[in-house]
Amino acid sequence: MRITLVQGDITQQHVDAVVNAANSSLMGGGGVDGAIHRRGGPxxxxxxxxxxASRYGRGLPVGQAVAxxxxxxxxxxxxxxxxPVHSRTEDRSHLLASCYREALRVAxxxxxxxxxxxxxSAGIYGWPVEDAARIAVATVxxxxxxxxxxxxxxxxxxxHxxxxxxxxxxxxxxxxxxxxxxAQPEERWRALFACADALTPADLEVSWRGGQELEPGVIQMPYPVYGEAVQRILGLLGELGAVVVFGWPDWVRGNPLWPDGRGLDDAPVADAARLATAIIRGERFSDGTIEQALDRGAFRAVLRRLRRWFDEERPATG
Structure with missing residues (x-):
């Protein structure tokens, strides 16, 4: 999906669907809501x-959407x-994110x-613009x-x-x-898939070390130890550029691909790169994020999606 920005009047956009920042009553209001009702007519x-009169007798709930x-x-x-109306005492960011997810689902x-x-929510509902923009872009x-x-x-x-x-x-x-x-060399891809093809169940096993008392009152934190084959694949993912620079914590929040990668087969290949990023960077403190990816299937889902892209979708070179 392509994300674009335009400064202008949303009622003048020639698109398939316009999203209205509505209120629960669905009866129109001020700002974008009023403009859409005025321009769109009765x-x-x-x-x-x-x-x-039918589905929403009590109004459309906050965070939901309807066409x-x-x-x-x-x-x-x-x-x-x-x-949602912005609150200084309650985190309602999940409701703001839900507006965009639900709008796209209805689309x-x-x-x-x-x-x-x-x-x-960035107008009369008082949501700080910088935060509203961050949530909107990350969610979409x-x-x-x-x-x-x-x-x-x-x-x-x-x-804007x-x-x-x-x-x-x-x-x-x-x-x-x-x-x-x-743009990555074909040899790197083939090395990655050769490693993936050679994986055995034993390669996917994780052991934990640490946890012992080093001295009175000082306990070493436990940490996971991954097999050589898994470490090699993670290194190759990095070399291939699958570890991309982006706001992965926001991407992870509420994302259906995290933590098991279900549905990745039908997602853009870029999401395989993002999921690889989230897995690798989430392991910064050796907390077992990669173990979770191995156990729940996200690790293999990334490799499977990259393999299909390489075999069927990658642009021809040379």
């Missing part, structure tokens, strides 16, 4: 009333997502390939979706600048990661 409100017609907008659907349901998104970047373009449409220069900084901090795009992988 057809949007009519479908919102029907939703209130209606786009009325007179240059789009096919409006996806209404209810963002997949209706078949939208291009989606315009606002800065949810990590979402499992068939949407081809997610276009953030930001109304003011300061919000905050999203640009967040996008830069989030690291390379899917396309950039795939190009980085494709």
């Amino acid at each position: 057809a949007i409100l009519e479908e919102c009333r029907m939703l209130r 209606t017609t786009a009325g007179d907008l240059p789009a096919r659907w409006v996806i209404h997502a209810v963002g 997949d349901e209706v078949g939208a390939a291009t989606v315009a998104l606002p800065a949810v 970047r990590s979402a499992r979706t068939r949407v081809a373009e997610a276009r953030f449409v930001l109304f003011t220069p300061d919000v 600048a905050a999203f640009r900084r967040a996008l830069e901090a989030a690291g390379p795009s899917d396309e950039e990661i795939a190009a980085r992988l494709a």
